[in-house]
Amino acid sequence: MKRLxxxxxxxxxxxxxxxxxxxxxxxxxxxxxxxxAYFVGGDKAVGVPGRILGADGSLVAxxxxxxxxxxxxxxxxxxxxxxxxxxxxxHAARFILPADQFPPSLPEGKAMAAPSxxxxxxxxxxxxxxxxxxxxxxxxxxxxxxxxxxxxxxxxFGLFGCWAWLQSRRSRS
Numbered sequence: 001m002k003r004l005x006x007x008x009x010x011x012x013x014x015x016x017x018x019x020x021x022x023x024x025x026x027x028x029x030x031x032x033x034x035x036x037a038y039f040v041g042g043d044k045a046v047g048v049p050g051r052i053l054g055a056d057g058s059l060v061a062x063x064x065x066x067x068x069x070x071x072x073x074x075x076x077x078x079x080x081x082x083x084x085x086x087x088x089x090x091h092a093a094r095f096i097l098p099a100d101q102f103p104p105s106l107p108e109g110k111a112m113a114a115p116s117x118x119x120x121x122x123x124x125x126x127x128x129x130x131x132x133x134x135x136x137x138x139x140x141x142x143x144x145x146x147x148x149x150x151x152x153x154x155x156x157f158g159l160f161g162c163w164a165w166l167q168s169r170r171s172r173s
Contacts, residue, residue, distance in 0.1 A: 022091035024050070025138045026083045027131040028075070028101045030124065034131070036070040037085045037093065042139070044069030050085040055099070055109055078102040079109025101127065 022045060026035030033052060037045035045065055052060040052073055060081065061073045075081065079099045086092040099109060103124055 022048075022085060022087055022093040023138065024083055024085045024093040024095045025135050026081075026095050026097055027134060028097060028103075028127055029131070031075050031103055031106055033073045033075050033081060033083065033097060034070070035083060035095065036068070036135070037065050038069050038139070039091075045085065045087060048085050048087050050083060053082040053084070055079040055081075075102055075106060077109035078104070078106040 021040040022037065023040060024035060024037045026033055028034070037048050037050065039045060044067075046067055046069055048065045048069075050063050050065065050071060052063070054060045054077070060076060063071045063073055065071050065085070079102075081097045082094060083097065084092065084094045
């Protein structure tokens, strides 16, 4: 019976485990890397230090997020960039921007085919338009929804039911 009483306490302690998960999102606007860092649940990560690494792992830039959790850095070359942020309490997140999202006007960081001028302008315009949608989708995917909670509770009750059924069968024999 003591084990059963401890179960709700353990469940209450486990609930905030994802509450401070750090996420980072970035996209390319023109020749700039623009993004934001936030905690799951919607809180902005203010003043969090971050780094931008090049394709070879070398440090390209360092930054700190602003009051809105956002950052903006100029890209020096067209290559894969890895954006990483780490909060003071040890939470960290990474996001990779592939080289093909950068405009062809930037010098090549590695060998790749550059799109023509019209295609590059079109790609830049599309990137500007879909950036807010990509941010919303990323935030939506990391949010805990009611059906997630209800599914977890249902699993717990189902496991408890199986355990109770097995206990009743043992007491009969």
